[in-house]
Amino acid sequence: MSKLIAFAAIQGGYKVVSEVEGLYQKALATFSADTKVEFPNTAYYLPVIYSLTGLKVETLEDIKKPLAFARGLLPPHVRGKNHLPYLGPLLDAGMAGIIAYEIKEALRIVNQPDFYIAQEDPDIEAGKIWTGPADDTILRKRGVEFVDGSAPGFAAIVGAAPNPEIAKMIVEDYQKKSLYIFCAANHNGNTVIEQLIEAGVQIGWNTRIVPFGPDISSAVFALGFANRAAMTFGGVQPGDHKKILMYNKERIFAFVNALGDIGTEWGVAAAGCVNWGFPTIADTDIPEILPTGICTYEHVVTNVPHDEICQKSIEVRGLKVTVSDIDIPMSFGPAFEGERVRGADLHAQCGGGKTQCTELVKMAQMNEIEDGKIIIDGPDVGDLKVGDTFPLGIFVQIAGREFQSDFEPILERQIHHLVNYIQGIMHIGQRDISWVRISKSAMEKGFTLKDIGVVLHAKFHQDFTKILDKVQVTLYTKQADVDKLTATARDEYHTRDSRVDKMKDEDVETYYSCSLCQSFAPNHVCTVSPERTGLCGAYNWMDCRAAFEINPTGPNQPIEKGECLDPKLGQWKGVNDFVYKASRGAVARYNLYSMVVDPMTTCGCCECIAAMLPGCNGVMTVGRDYPGETPCGMKFTTLAGVMGGGASSPGFVGHSKHNITQGKFILGDGGLLRMVWMPKMLKEEIKDRIEKRGAEMGCPGLYDMIADETVGITEEEILPFLKEKGHPALTMESLIG
Known part of the structure; x- marks a missing residue:
């Protein structure tokens, strides 16, 4: 292992712990010792400290023990000659730094309670772009996605790309692979989040691009999120540090992308993440830690080109992702499900109380439909002016030797998710109360209603290949046709519901x-x-x-x-x-x-x-x-x-x-x-x-x-x-x- 790497991490550990000790003494001189300390609306105190040590930090007084614990973890400085090329001291220094960073962020909230905006999405117009630690409502809402596999892991990006275009390219590559992107730290005063805003990319939990904070200490929120997941969903008990760290290595597939120069403070954060089995992949030319050990594969891989960093990160972490190659002009994937189409970017919409929008999946005989056939019956969105509304009926017919009518509502429910996966398209509701909003950016890329049919045909075949052989999609946009489909659909809905509700x-x-x-x-x-x-x-x-x-x-x-x-x-x-x-x-x-x-x-x-x-x-x-x-x-x-x-x-x-x-x-x-x-x-x-x-x-x-x-x-x-x-x-x- 490089002496330079060990030196940077251990030196960073001493620097960060000393800095936070100073901040703590200043806080004690400003506030009373019983001042409340917390990450708002979370039940896990300071989650990294609580999960690993069992220590409950509830007041300023309570900070003394974990801060002393961090100081005790710091190993001897690297000697000029005959340093020991082992991971152990580096890991201890990294953990000391992570604990100190969490205390630093807690002290920030005491000193500046309004620094972070406590909601899923930032308020860019008000200049409140940093969301800080995720509250428990967000944890549980997003935890479902990690359970069902729609979010296979997360990329923790620190620093900034050379320009907004590269930042957008990297982040959208991760979105296509359904990962969350947790962002923190700045490089020369710039951040990936600010670059994405400049590039017109929507940020926030709903698009899986999470702006934790502007400093490297904010990266601790990603580790806290991972540890809370272990306690919340995995039943791991606070203080059982071995199980917490193993749980994360084996189940939370995360990694760090360091964009920019890696100094001692970034170095100690990277070393700390290795304790979790989270490797660092960097774009700069610094010494690497290639032997395996704590992480699944390499610990630190550097000098990776920006157009390769996504694939290299996934490879190094050992993460398996499924990428759906859908032939439409927009990007496609679960990462876009929470994307909103707001008024300023709205081209046209249907449903939502303004017009009728109905969805229906019905079984068909094999000779009744043609696989892959997509029919647009009525005007397409290209014929509409900005701000127009239109009615829409989405009628999907499915034939298969193994298909049954009982499967209809299961596939019908997928329409909501799959349409939402199209970048620039927003879908709310289901059945006959759906609401679809189409953005100007999607129209600029060439979106047509046919793209909805392409998505449904491709994904139904990919996800339900065992039970279906043919998928035909018809999209109605003439009022009379939509009304007719709606009447038919409501009869079907009633039949399905009464069949279940009457069962005992x-x-x-x-x-x-x-x-x-x-x-x-x-x-x-x-x-x-x-x-x-x-x-x-x-x-x-x-x-x-x-x-x-x-x-x-x-x-x-x-x-x-x-x-x-x-x-x-x-x-x-x-x-x-x-x-x-x-x-x-x-x-x-x-x-x-x-x-x-x-x-x-x-x-x-x-x-x-x-x-x-x-x-x-x-x-x-x-x-x-x-x-x-x-x-x-x-x-x-x-x-x-x-x-x-x-x-x-x-x-x-x-x-x-x-x-x-x-x-x-x-x-x-x-x-x-x-x-x-x-x-x-x-x-x-x-x-x-x-x-x-x-x-x-x-x-x-x-x-x-x-x-x-x-x-x-x-x-x-x-x-x-x-x-x-x-x-x-x-x-x-x-x-x-």
Whole structure:
């Protein structure tokens, strides 16, 4: 190993730790020792320090221990002669630097609480371009993408490219491969983020280009995000540093791109990242660390040309990505799914309450359609003026020897994602409430409606090759044709929904598993029944059955119920046997209809978490979209942090929004009649279903009896409201026995 590399990293470690010690003493002289220290709206204190050491930094006083720990990690300086060419001292110096950087960023937030903008997307017009540490809502929302593979990893870019065009080229190359791009640090006062803004590229979590901060210390937010993922989804306990680091090496496929001159401060950051198994690939000519050891392959690779840096990074990290080569003039991939088309860049739009936009997938006979045929029936977008609206009907016909009508909604649901994957096109909603916005930039590149058909044809063949043989797409843009398709589609939607809604758990002998999240929550096994949708809300029983038909070796496997051990709580021998095996012996049993007695395991991808409220003899639930306090004393982020690794926690359970009003929702504990509190936004979203289910249970006024945050956020605050309304939970048998 190069003496220069070791010198730079170790020298950088001493420099950074000393600097932060000075900043800390200045903070103590300015603020009281009990001043609160935190990364806002996160449940993991300072996450790198907490995850690796177990130390909870909550006040300025608490910083003393981790800062002393960082000082203790610093190895002896490199000698002029006979230095030891080992990774160990370099890794220790790097870790000391990373810990110091996290403290530095925490002190920045104490001194400048408004430096970072606490939201997914920056406010460029206001000059607030740095988002800082991701809050837990973002972590959980984006964590799903790492679970399902749509985000195979992330590139942490520090510094700046030689010019905005090169910066855009590198970042878009990563976007095409579906990676996140975490950006920090500046080179000679310039940053990749500012270069991208200059090049007209949208930045923010929604486009997977995350502007963490302008200094190299901001890069610690990427490591914090990775460690929080290990604790949130992988169930790794704080303080278990070996498991945290191994989890990241094996499951979080990340790497660093250093663009610009690498000084001692960058050097110590690069050395620190090696502890995680994250290599550094640089564009400058500095000494390399090529032998393998901590990282999967090389540790530091340098002097890489800009047009090769993406592919080289993926190769060095050992990352496997699938790139879809779609023959359209725009870039294509999941990285563009969150891209927004705002008014200034809007060329034309359809749906969204302005016109009708409907989507329908239907099975066809083999001789009825022609594979790859794309029909535009009506004017194309090139015939429209800027600002125009138009109706749109997307009708996809699919034929295949193995295709079934049950598969129609599964493929239909993909239209939303796939259209969104087109750069410059925004898609919201599904079925007959879709909304498509087309940007001027897409039009400048040559977008036509045919490109939507090209994407759907290609991707359906790529993703569902086992069940289909032909795909034909028709896009209607004449009002009469769209209205006709909409009427047909609504009949189909009703037929599908009524078929699922009328099913009962007793009607079937087979349930289905979903183990998609086990890559992050190894002990979690979701059991999906007709009356209990998957925790994430994405799968119902029929979807799982269809998914098993499509992929018999996939995450949705049949579970024979077997002997019923407890009909009230919902426990079956066959389910227990399957769960025990699928959880590798970690979970022996659970109940589908109870949150009090042996509830189902929960992963971090759940839409909602229900918690018992003993003082009200009821339960509450909270969705991931609600950031506030709840009557159980914990926010959603805290609840998910406790349970999200696949735990079965009596008194708590994860579930989907739809499950709240399904017939078997915590029926063993009293069902929906136990619900005494939920956030107003969730309550209003499912109002009609609450009213219907309440009436079925003999309580037609239940909706108005459920408290929300406008009533209170503690049990003491909501109890008078419940008594005034005569909530049924107050007269039911005690929840705690």
